[in-house]
Amino acid sequence: MPQERKFDSNALKQPVSKRSERAAYRRRREAAHAEQLRVKGLPALPAPSQIPGRVRWRSAIENASELLAQTATEMRDYHDDRSERWQETPRAEGLLEQIDALESLLDDLRALNDE
Numbered sequence: 001m002p003q004e005r006k007f008d009s010n011a012l013k014q015p016v017s018k019r020s021e022r023a024a025y026r027r028r029r030e031a032a033h034a035e036q037l038r039v040k041g042l043p044a045l046p047a048p049s050q051i052p053g054r055v056r057w058r059s060a061i062e063n064a065s066e067l068l069a070q071t072a073t074e075m076r077d078y079h080d081d082r083s084e085r086w087q088e089t090p091r092a093e094g095l096l097e098q099i100d101a102l103e104s105l106l107d108d109l110r111a112l113n114d115e
Contacts, residue, residue: 072106
């Protein structure tokens, strides 16, 4: 016959001080993550149950589009800042191909969000 459970979960087996330390650690991690998002200029993520699906999806696609556009711009600036000699190398050609692929993806994302 199985023994009667003394604790509802393994977490409750830990001393109260350990549980409060873990809770404080989780709060510090969440605060640090929120601060990183704030510094980067990114909005906090909404709770999924508070916003209808289509609105969240459009917002996610818009955020992804903005990030990809910023990345493509940075890549283009990097390419343009290099010497003409470097711009003729295979690495530069590969970079331009990546930029073109990103811009194509951006067009697809924008078309998807316009539907």
